[in-house]
Amino acid sequence: MNYSQQRNCILNIVCSNPIHPTAEQVYEQARNIFPRISLGTVYRDLNQLSQMGALKKICSSYGSVRFDGRTDPHFHMECTCCRRVFDVEKSELFSPEKSIMDSCGFLVRRYEISIQGICRDCREKNRDLPIDKTEKR
């Protein structure tokens, strides 16, 4: 897998781009190389790439999802004014407030650790994949 030119291009765009671009931003850049590429393709490929672990989906508290080509352990901080997303090295934690302010001048207002995994219930039922989309909890 991973043999199409478009998908490789999309992966390269995200990996060579430290701004954690949105799908829309990736689309804009990809059009410089594939002028006829469709936004649907960009979304599809980004989701595939993040499912196969080549890149990471990061959810900002604002607007659309962002993507990150760095897959080594690190975290993110988002400026509530300019909405840019910056990297934080794992070593600067924990707790982040003072060390981050000292090292890069970012004023921490709030933070949250979001953990994904599989709960005991689901493990006991040997679930591995998401259950039906329609049942919200």
Place this chain on the structure above:
Amino acid sequence: MNYSQQRNCILNIVCSNPIHPTAEQVYEQARNIFPRISLGTVYRDLNQLSQMGALKKICSSYGSVRFDGRTDPHFHMECTCCRRVFDVEKSELFSPEKSIMDSCGFLVRRYEISIQGICRDCREKNRDLPIDKTEKR
């Protein structure tokens, strides 16, 4: 402020509800008390309440935003199968993998710390509020 019956109802729903409901779920519950309440009102009030710090917006990696009435320091973990969002006490960190598995059987697959605040650039410009929505970074 915070004087309308609808808004108080919405706050109560979120605060008395440990499932971290979506706006849609809050809407469904609110209709039991105010059958003519509008979904727009629910969104509007939830955003106001979270802006004034009465509750917290939490972004799941899936579907819609969720809300949390607990404002004391704690974090969240989301099951990638059933999509429920559970609380994690701050003391169980850091690093979460083993301690969480031991204490509640949740298998940690990945986690991310998302920090919000104000970057050095914006602080130097004395910015306090989000800049124009149209300029994405």
Place this chain on the structure above:
DNA sequence: CCATAAAACGATAATTATTATCAATATATA
């Protein structure tokens, strides 16, 4: 209390973000 202004409402339209569909094209592989 009542009048007035401000805030909040409900209904609905509009927008934004994302996913789904499907016929055509590109790619792998036997």
Place this chain on the structure above:
DNA sequence: TATATATTGATAATAATTATCGTTTTATGG
């Protein structure tokens, strides 16, 4: 090279959220 599979672009559909606007509630000052 033929065939099967994967992927594409175009487009429609859906989902989530925000905006608009005329009406109703709520606070407050005389």
